Amino acid sequence: MGKLSPLVTAATLTAVTVLAVGCSSDDGKASDAGPKASPHSSSSSTRTPRPDRAEHIPGESVTKAPALPDGDVVAQAVNASGNREMDVKGGLKGGPLAVLVNCKGNGKLTVEVKPVGLSFPLECVAGEVSSTYNQLDLKRTRQQGTVSVTAPSNVRWAITVGR
Numbered sequence: 001m002g003k004l005s006p007l008v009t010a011a012t013l014t015a016v017t018v019l020a021v022g023c024s025s026d027d028g029k030a031s032d033a034g035p036k037a038s039p040h041s042s043s044s045s046t047r048t049p050r051p052d053r054a055e056h057i058p059g060e061s062v063t064k065a066p067a068l069p070d071g072d073v074v075a076q077a078v079n080a081s082g083n084r085e086m087d088v089k090g091g092l093k094g095g096p097l098a099v100l101v102n103c104k105g106n107g108k109l110t111v112e113v114k115p116v117g118l119s120f121p122l123e124c125v126a127g128e129v130s131s132t133y134n135q136l137d138l139k140r141t142r143q144q145g146t147v148s149v150t151a152p153s154n155v156r157w158a159i160t161v162g163r
Contacts, residue, residue, distance in 0.1 A: 060129045066100035068162040075147050075161040085148045088161060092145035098135045098162045105155035112148045124155045
């Protein structure tokens with residue numbers, strides 16, 4: 001079987017992660033489900049994926065923003081480190097809100113979307129880029145919203161938030 005392109009691999013990971021993590025309750029708060037590693041594995045890979053970290057996607061980087069599959073970008077940062085809080089342009093509208101994150105370095109990064117209560121960790125490793133995608137279906141509009149990233153200073157990261 002031939003190799004899958006990075007875009008096909010990313011789309012597959014995205015679909016699996018959305019199904020595993022993107023659940024929400026009627027009030028727009030995320031479920032207690034945490035990020036899940038992709039159940040797909042490559043027979044040519046000699047390493048065993050750790051279940052507590054997201055998948056490595058070839059071609060992803062922390063020096064460019066993760067590509068939003070569709071919709072409008074409402075917050076973004078690239079090649080960042082440490083903690084940062086970003087306002088969501090135009091507030092939080094009802095409907096889907098996507099959060100894509102890449103990180104590189106040894107440590108745990110945590111993303112929180114306020115005031116809706118979405119929070120998830122991403123285990124970052126030295127030497128390769130870890131990636132995750134989460135989507136929340138907001139039931140109502142909020143005039144303002146923020147996305148906070150908490151990470152050690154040795155972890156580099158990039159994030160795209162869109163709707």
